[in-house]
Amino acid sequence: MKKRKIDLFGAVNDTWLVLIALLCVYPFLYVFFVSATDGSYLALGQMSFWPLGFNLKAFGYIISTPRFNVGRGLINSFTYTILGTLVGIAITYTTAFVLSRKRFVHRYWIMTLFIITWVFDAGIIPQYIIYNMFGFVDNMWVMIIPGAISTQFLIIAKSFLEGIPDELEEAAFVDGANDFTILFKVFLPLSSTILATLAVFYAVGIWNQYLIPQIYFKSADLKTIQQVLKDVVITDSSSGTTFRNVTIGGVVLNQYNLKAAAIFISILPIVCVYPMVQKYFRKGILIGSIKG
Amino acid sequence: MQITRHPTAVAPVRQPATVRQRMRKDMRKNYRLYLLLIPGFLVLLLFKIGPVGAMWISFQDFSAAKGIFHSDWVGFANFARIFRDPYILVIVRNTIILAVLSIAIAFPIPILFSLFLNEVRSKRVRGMVQSFSFLPYFISAAVMVSILYTLLSRSSGLVNNLITASGGKAINFMAKPEWFRPLYILLEVWQTFGYSAIIYIAAITAIDPTLYEAAEVDGADRWKKMWHITLPGISTTVIVMLIISVGNIFTVNLDRILLMYNQSVYSTADVIQTYVYRIVFQSTGFPDYSYATAVNMLKSVIAFLLVTGVNRLAAKIVDARLF
Numbered sequence: 275m276k277k278r279k280i281d282l283f284g285a286v287n288d289t290w291l292v293l294i295a296l297l298c299v300y301p302f303l304y305v306f307f308v309s310a311t312d313g314s315y316l317a318l319g320q321m322s323f324w325p326l327g328f329n330l331k332a333f334g335y336i337i338s339t340p341r342f343n344v345g346r347g348l349i350n351s352f353t354y355t356i357l358g359t360l361v362g363i364a365i366t367y368t369t370a371f372v373l374s375r376k377r378f379v380h381r382y383w384i385m386t387l388f389i390i391t392w393v394f395d396a397g398i399i400p401q402y403i404i405y406n407m408f409g410f411v412d413n414m415w416v417m418i419i420p421g422a423i424s425t426q427f428l429i430i431a432k433s434f435l436e437g438i439p440d441e442l443e444e445a446a447f448v449d450g451a452n453d454f455t456i457l458f459k460v461f462l463p464l465s466s467t468i469l470a471t472l473a474v475f476y477a478v479g480i481w482n483q484y485l486i487p488q489i490y491f492k493s494a495d496l497k498t499i500q501q502v503l504k505d506v507v508i509t510d511s512s513s514g515t516t517f518r519n520v521t522i523g524g525v526v527l528n529q530y531n532l533k534a535a536a537i538f539i540s541i542l543p544i545v546c547v548y549p550m551v552q553k554y555f556r557k558g559i560l561i562g563s564i565k566g
Numbered sequence: 567m568q569i570t571r572h573p574t575a576v577a578p579v580r581q582p583a584t585v586r587q588r589m590r591k592d593m594r595k596n597y598r599l600y601l602l603l604i605p606g607f608l609v610l611l612l613f614k615i616g617p618v619g620a621m622w623i624s625f626q627d628f629s630a631a632k633g634i635f636h637s638d639w640v641g642f643a644n645f646a647r648i649f650r651d652p653y654i655l656v657i658v659r660n661t662i663i664l665a666v667l668s669i670a671i672a673f674p675i676p677i678l679f680s681l682f683l684n685e686v687r688s689k690r691v692r693g694m695v696q697s698f699s700f701l702p703y704f705i706s707a708a709v710m711v712s713i714l715y716t717l718l719s720r721s722s723g724l725v726n727n728l729i730t731a732s733g734g735k736a737i738n739f740m741a742k743p744e745w746f747r748p749l750y751i752l753l754e755v756w757q758t759f760g761y762s763a764i765i766y767i768a769a770i771t772a773i774d775p776t777l778y779e780a781a782e783v784d785g786a787d788r789w790k791k792m793w794h795i796t797l798p799g800i801s802t803t804v805i806v807m808l809i810i811s812v813g814n815i816f817t818v819n820l821d822r823i824l825l826m827y828n829q830s831v832y833s834t835a836d837v838i839q840t841y842v843y844r845i846v847f848q849s850t851g852f853p854d855y856s857y858a859t860a861v862n863m864l865k866s867v868i869a870f871l872l873v874t875g876v877n878r879l880a881a882k883i884v885d886a887r888l889f
Contacts, residue, residue: 283788287685294679295698298756301713302705304724308716319727369606372599379592384603384610391614394870397862398839399846399855400620401613403634408612420613423606453598482706484821489847500708507712508825530722537712544704552697555704560768 302541308534309333313519313526331525332535343494344536347502352543354417354498355480362476363469365422370431371457376440385432392425402489416490417480417498427475430558434468435461471554474547478555481544499540507533624860629852637856644860653841654861661837665815667747672754673811676762677804681792683763684770696767699760707821710753714826715740718749743834746827750835753822765807766800773799806880813876816869838865 308316312327320326337345373381410416438461446460484500491497497505510517510529517529583591593600624644626637648654679699686692702710717723718739726736739745777795786794820839827835838861845858 284685284687287682288688288691291679291683291686291695292691295695298760299698299701301717302701305713305716316722319722365605365609368602369609372603372606375599378596378599384607387610387615391610391618393873394618395862395866396617396621397859397866398843399859399862400623401617402846403620403623403628403855404613404616420609423609423614425614453596453602457602478704482704482708484706484708484825488824500706503708503712504825508708508715533712534716537709537716541705541709545701548701548704549697552700556700556764560764 302538302545305534305537305541309531309538311531313528313531316530317519317526317528327525329525331522332527332531333539335520335522335527336532336535337539342506342532342536343497343502344499344506344539346495347497347499348539350414350496351481351499351540354414354483355477358418358421358480359473359476361418362422362424362427362480363472366424366428366431366472366476367465367469368457369423370428370435371461373428374432374435388423388425388428398485398489405490411490412492412496413490414496416486417483421480421483421486424475424479427472427558430475431468431472434465438464467554467557470551471558474551474554475558477547478544503536503540506536621859621863623856624863626856628856628859630855640856644857645864647857648861648864656833657836657838657841660834661816661818661839663834664747664750664818664837665811667751668754669808669811671751672758673808675755676759677766677800679759680763680766680770680800681796683767684796685788685792696760696763699763701760702757703761705757707819707825710757711822711825714749714753740826741828741830743831746831746835750819750822750826754819762807766803769800769803770796802884805883809876809880809883813873814869815872816865838862 307325309332310325310328310330312329313332315326336342337348340346372378373385375381405411405416405420410420442460443456446456451459482500483498484504487496487498487501488504491501510533517532519526519528521527620634623634623637625639625641626634627640627643628634628637632638683692683695686695715723718725720726720736720738725739730736737745739749773796777799778791781791781795816838818837818839820843823835823837823840824843827840842858842862845861846853846855
């Protein structure tokens with residue numbers, strides 16, 4: 275009898291948690307359904323919870339039509355993300371390596387400066403004035419160079435490297451290694467977890483970045499996919515001028531399924547890598563929350 | 567950052583050498599470390615310390631043509647102006663209301679969520695629930711707000727379709743000031759509760775399992791264990807997280823607000839950072855860099871004191887410092 279009572283609690287608990295989990299991801303699925311639905315249904319408000327007249331033509335059309343800038347935005351975002359992640363990992367990892375060495379006498383004040391500038395927010399205007407001096411206005415490198423070290427990720431990398439036993443380093447020194455060989459031959463092979471974690475953090479951060487490109491990019495050629503989304507989905511919701519109805523192969527494409535397609539395309543890369551990377555992200559959060 | 571010295575360590579007897587000589591010697595010995603630090607140090611100096619230095623313009627009447635070194639010095643005039651600007655009260659109020667609502671609504675949800683998630687026996691269900699709830703954290707503000715627009719669209723959105731189908735009148739959610747805060751908080755919850763839950767779940771894992779065994783012997787059921795062992799077991803984490811949220815009371819999700827708001831909802835949506843942003847990047851005349859910087863600086867100083875203050879408080883509660 276007692277056992278059955280426990281099962282009831284478990285069943286109710288499992289059910290509502292699964293429902294919450296599905297509710298979290300359903301909006302993304304809904305966006306996919308809308309983009310896969312024939313526009314003629316959407317124009318009549320007939321979209322329910324499932325795609326009607328399933329097709330994927332909206333995706334091809336919105337990427338290949340230059341007027342929407344979606345294709346350009348995707349290429350730009352991929353470029354910034356890949357470059358920025360590589361530069362970010364390289365600089366963050368080497369900096370964390372130096373600052374995690376106990377024999378490096380300057381590590382305290384340098385780390386303190388990193389932390390103070392992290393907690394004390396200079397704000398977007400002084401930042402704009404400095405970045406402008408370096409020619410970052412309307413320059414793609416603003417997405418890559420200034421953000422190459424995030425203090426939060428630096429702390430995570432540093433505490434990981436501090437966890438590698440000193441004996442390894444000492445043994446290597448005895449064998450005649452120098453700091454470069456220690457970094458590349460001793461530490462790097464042991465760092466795949468932290469490198470993967472940094473890659474995920476930086477890649478997601480750059481891909482999702484909105485404020486920086488919005489402030490610094492003036493020309494449409496540099497726009498990221500996030501900015502393009504703002505133009506075609508959000509700004510157009512009030513002006514409603516970007517979209518004209520077209521029929522391709524008997525399928526109506528209109529503002530409803532095209533907007534949804536633009537949204538879905540921009541989350542597709544994240545959704546694709548998410549299953550592989552979430553464990554690294556989880557690890558990163560935990561190191562960050564305990565030590566950070 | 568606290569420097570703790572080992573109590574038994576005695577300062578070694580050094581040959582008399584000036585600081586400069588010792589530094590030079592260290593640089594020769596460890597020059598490879600110095601070389602490796604160059605890129606990181608440049609990033610720190612130019613892009614992290616540089617902007618802090620450029621806050622100097624809040625004491626100037628900055629003009630882009632004259633630059634930071636030649637603009638006219640005005641002392642505290644910009645700060646005096648803040649106290650005469652009636653709009654400041656509105657944006658400070660809006661900023662704090664958003665933060666308080668976030669703490670009141672978005673803060674308890676992940677705690678409850680992780681308490682109940684801990685009771686799920688099946689590892690597979692638990693993993694699935696955790697992955698799904700964590701996913702929105704990876705999605706950009708632009709996508710979240712775009713989806714919000716899609717769902718709430720007056721002519722075709724799911725929500726308004728349901729409202730009109732049940733005989734109601736379609737609501738233009740994004741243009742109604744009274745809807746801004748609920749929608750902002752909704753996105754906040756959706757985007758962050760799975761993320762915060764990870765921290766609480768880790769804290770739950772650290773609870774001594776013998777406590778549960780002892781409770782079972784005493785005949786406690788799952789409710790009792792949840793409220794009397796699990797919840798007290800994570801109370802330190804809860805308090806620390808709460809303190810951090812209070813410290814971040816001036817931090818809003820700027821991307822989200824910039825994407826969500828429009829002129830018709832300024833009365834509830836306009837916050838300190840959006841005001842600063844508009845003064846410079848959406849001004850119709852000459853952008854007033856100096857005044858915008860002064861407003862932001864006042865906010866940053868208060869926020870900095872708050873964060874360092876609560877850090878001390880949190881450090882008293884847990885042994886480890888947060889920064």
